[in-house]
Amino acid sequence: MFTERRSIRRYKEMEIEKEKLDKVLEAARWAPSWANTQCCELVVIQEGTVKEQLSEILSKKNPASLAVKNAPVVITVCALVEKSGFYSGKAITKLGDWFMYDLGLVTQNMCMAAHSEGLGTVIVGAFDHDQARKILKVPDDREVVAIVPLGYPDHEPSPPKRKSMAELVRWNSY
Ligand SMILES: Cc1cc2nc3c(=O)[nH]c(=O)nc-3n(C[C@H](O)[C@H](O)[C@H](O)COP(=O)(O)O)c2cc1C
Secondary structure, X not given: OOOOOOXXXXXXXXXXXXXXXXXXXXXXXXXOOHHHOOOEEEEEEOOHHHHHHHHOOEOOOOOOHHHHHHOOEEEEEEEEOOOOOEEOOEEOXXXXXXXXXXXXXXXXXXXXXXXXXXXXXXXXXXXXXXXXXXXXXXXXXXXXXXXXEEEOEXXXXXXXXXXXXXXXXXXXXX
């Protein structure tokens, strides 16, 4: 299952069944988070004009621009900041705010749930995050972190190369 999921950047012109979309969103709801702080919020976009506006703020030559414009559903992953990894208003580890970590878990849960329903996704991080906040009318104390188009795959990309197990894993010490 994990080896078969690919980033999908072209989708069929097919709507997503409500039950399938609900399963994807439910997977997001059940992601683990720092002390169960659940700093993630999602904005689900089905309106063409909003998708188009978002597709225009991706980095130049971002290969996912058309995916954002044409996917039947686009999920934007937002964070409430200074919650995850914080205690009494202070970050308790040297790594600061853990919202990126928590949102990564939410996003991967959604991508895997989508995959198991026969749907494709691509995580999009390279875009103008302030513009995204404006387009989506997200309050100032939140960050828009990622855009995730969702739809039935219209291509089957071959897997990009991964590190070998030996490069990835060390045993007992570095
Ligand atoms: C945090 C993050 C940000 C990403 N941003 C983009 C992006 O802006 N545009 C894009 O086309 N793909 C983006 N990707 C998808 C990666 O390029 C892709 O996951 C990687 O090449 C591995 O391919 P695979 O997902 O098919 O295994 C992003 C992935 C992650 C995890």
